[in-house]
Amino acid sequence: MRIxxxxxxxxxxxxxxxxxxxxxxxxxxxxxxxxxxxxxxSAEQERARVPLPEHVAHVxxxxxxxxxxxxxxxxxxxxxxxxxxxxxxxxxICAGAPDPFAAGLYGLADLAREQGGLHAALRxxxxxRALEGACRAHGASRTVQAAHVADLLEFVDELERxxxxxxxxxxxxDARGEGLGAVDVCHAAAxxxxxxxxxxxKRFFGVPLLVTEYGVQLRAHYLSHLGAGRGEEPRxxxxxxxxxxxxxxxxEIYARAxxxxxxxxxxxxxxxxxxxxxxxxxxxxxxxxxxxxATVGESADRGDPDTLVWVGRVEPAKDLIALLHAFAExxxxxxRARLRIFATAADPGYLxxxxxxxxxxxxxxxxxxxxxxxxxxxxxxxxxxxxPSAADAYGAGRVVxxxxxxxxxxxxxxxxxxxxxxxxxxxxxxxxxxIGGTGLVVPPRNPRALAEACLSLLGDAExxxxxxxxxxxxxxxxFTVEQNVAAFQEIYLRLLAKGSGRPDGGGIPFARPPEARxxxxxxxxxxxxxxxxxxxxxxx
Numbered sequence: 001m002r003i004x005x006x007x008x009x010x011x012x013x014x015x016x017x018x019x020x021x022x023x024x025x026x027x028x029x030x031x032x033x034x035x036x037x038x039x040x041x042s043a044e045q046e047r048a049r050v051p052l053p054e055h056v057a058h059v060x061x062x063x064x065x066x067x068x069x070x071x072x073x074x075x076x077x078x079x080x081x082x083x084x085x086x087x088x089x090x091x092x093i094c095a096g097a098p099d100p101f102a103a104g105l106y107g108l109a110d111l112a113r114e115q116g117g118l119h120a121a122l123r124x125x126x127x128x129r130a131l132e133g134a135c136r137a138h139g140a141s142r143t144v145q146a147a148h149v150a151d152l153l154e155f156v157d158e159l160e161r162x163x164x165x166x167x168x169x170x171x172x173x174d175a176r177g178e179g180l181g182a183v184d185v186c187h188a189a190a191x192x193x194x195x196x197x198x199x200x201x202k203r204f205f206g207v208p209l210l211v212t213e214y215g216v217q218l219r220a221h222y223l224s225h226l227g228a229g230r231g232e233e234p235r236x237x238x239x240x241x242x243x244x245x246x247x248x249x250x251x252e253i254y255a256r257a258x259x260x261x262x263x264x265x266x267x268x269x270x271x272x273x274x275x276x277x278x279x280x281x282x283x284x285x286x287x288x289x290x291x292x293x294a295t296v297g298e299s300a301d302r303g304d305p306d307t308l309v310w311v312g313r314v315e316p317a318k319d320l321i322a323l324l325h326a327f328a329e330x331x332x333x334x335x336r337a338r339l340r341i342f343a344t345a346a347d348p349g350y351l352x353x354x355x356x357x358x359x360x361x362x363x364x365x366x367x368x369x370x371x372x373x374x375x376x377x378x379x380x381x382x383x384x385x386x387x388p389s390a391a392d393a394y395g396a397g398r399v400v401x402x403x404x405x406x407x408x409x410x411x412x413x414x415x416x417x418x419x420x421x422x423x424x425x426x427x428x429x430x431x432x433x434x435i436g437g438t439g440l441v442v443p444p445r446n447p448r449a450l451a452e453a454c455l456s457l458l459g460d461a462e463x464x465x466x467x468x469x470x471x472x473x474x475x476x477x478x479f480t481v482e483q484n485v486a487a488f489q490e491i492y493l494r495l496l497a498k499g500s501g502r503p504d505g506g507g508i509p510f511a512r513p514p515e516a517r518x519x520x521x522x523x524x525x526x527x528x529x530x531x532x533x534x535x536x537x538x539x540x
Contacts, residue, residue: 058178394421
C-alpha cells in the first residue's frame with residue numbers, strides 16, 4: 001500500500017510537534033511504502049532532517065516561509081475567474097458561510113491546476129478590493145467591518161502563505177509514478193494547512209483522506225500569539241479574519257475527510273463541534289516507547305518518599321507559580337518535603353520568575369551552623385548528572401505533579417505512568433482521560449487543592465504505590481507504540497477496502513496493480529481495459 005504522509009513543520013524535520021509519532025508510525029509499518037509531503041516553516045528546519053527508513057520512497061517539501069513568486073500572470077479571462085472564486089472565498093470567511101468558502105477554495109484550486117500558481121493573483125489589487133468588499137458586506141462582524149487598508153494587506157499576505165498548497169505540483173502523477181494522485185491513502189499528520197493537499201487530492205483524484213490530530217490546530221491557533229516573530233501583535237481585524245479562515249478550513253476538512261483520528265476525547269469534542277460525524281471518528285492515543293521507562297517502572301525502588309517531581313517545558317501554560325505556592329503549604333505540613341523541577345525546555349523569562357519566587361518562598365535552609373544552606377526547590381535539566389534521562393527524572397520521587405492550566409494530550413503524565421509513579425494533576429485537556437482513576441485530579445489554579453492532594457500521597461506510601469502500579473498497567477494497555485501502529489494499520493486497510501471515487505479503479509481495492517508503476521513496455525494501460533466479450537464480433 002502507498003501512503004502519502006502530509007506534515008507541516010514536523011516529520012521528517014528534526015523539530016516539530018508531529019515528528020516523533022510520525023517517525024514511529026513509518027518505522028512500525030515497513031510493509032507499506034510511504035511518500036512524504038512536508039510543508040516547512042523555516043530554512044533552519046529544512047536543514048535538519050531525521051534519517052529515513054528505506055521504505056520511504058521519496059520526500060517532497062514546500063516552504064511556507066520563503067517568497068513564492070513564480071512570475072506567472074493571468075490573462076483577462078483568468079483574472080475574472082480568479083476574482084469570482086476569491087470573492088466567494090473571502091465572503092465565506094467574513095460571513096462565516098461554509099458553502100461559498102468551499103466553492104471559492106476549490107475554484108481557486110482548479111484555476112491553479114490549469115493555469116499555474118496563484119501568487120501574483122493573491123497579492124493583486126483585485127484581491128485586496130474583493131476582501132474589502134467582503135469585510136464591508138452584510139453579515140461580517142463589527143471587528144472585520146472596521147478593517148483598515150493595512151489590515152487587508154496583512155491578511156492577504158498571510159492568506160497567500162496558507163493557500164500555497166493550492167499551487168503545488170504534488171498532485172498529478174509524473175513519469176515515475178509519483179504524486180498524491182497515485183497513492184492509496186493520504187494521511188495528514190495534523191489538521192489545518194497540513195491537510196489541505198490531502199483535501200485537493202481527494203477532490204482531484206478521489207484519494208481517501210485520513211486526518212490525525214493530537215493537538216487540534218484550530219484550538220492551537222486560538223491560543224497562540226499570532227504576532228510572534230513579527231515584532232508586534234496583529235490588529236483585531238487581522239486576528240478576526242485569520243481565526244475565521246482557520247475555522248472555515250477546519251470545518252471543511254472535518255466534513256470531507258473519510259476518517260478522523262483524534263488523539264484524545266478532548267480533541268474529539270473539538271472536531272465534533274466543528275461538524276465531524278461520529279461514524280468517521282476513532283480515538284487513537286499517541287504511541288510512546290514503553291521500553292525507555294521499563295527499568296524505572298519495574299524497579300522495586302519507588303523513589304525518595306519525601307520528593308515531588310515535575311517534568312516538562314517551563315512556560316506560563318504549565319503554571320509553575322501555582323505549584324510553588326502549593327509546595328509552600330506542603331512544606332508547612334511536611335518540613336522534609338522537596339520539589340525537583342526538571343526542565344525539558346524553558347521560556348527564559350518565565351524560568352527566571354519561577355527561580356525568583358522559589359528563592360522568596362523558600363530561603364536556603366541549613367541543619368546547623370556549619371552546614372551549607374540548601375533550597376528545598378531544585379531547578380534541573382534532563383541530561384545532567386542527576387538525571388541522565390527522563391526516566392531517571394521521574395524515578396527521583398514518589399509523586400509526579402502536573403500543574404498546567406492549558407494542556408492537550410499530557411505526554412509527561414503518560415511517561416510518569418509508564419514509570420509506575422503516582423500522579424497529582426490539574427483537570428485540564430485530556431488529563432482525566434489519560435489518568436482514568438489511577439491518580440489524583442484537582443481543579444486548575446487552585447494551589448490549596450494541589451497541596452492537599454500531594455500531602456495525601458506523601459503521607460500514604462501504600463496508596464501511592466498502589467496507584468503507581470495501576471497507572472503503569474493502564475499506560476502499557478493504551479499508550480504504547482504497538483497499539484498506535486496496529487490501529488493505523490487497521491484504518492489504512494479499512495479505507496482501502498472501502499474504496500474511493502477514483503476514475504481509474506472504480507473504487508475496487510487493488511484495482512491498479514503495483515507492476516503498472518514499473519517502467520517498460522509492460523506498463524501499457526491494457527490492464528485497465530475490460531476484456532472483450534467472447535460473443536462479440538471483435539472477439540471472433
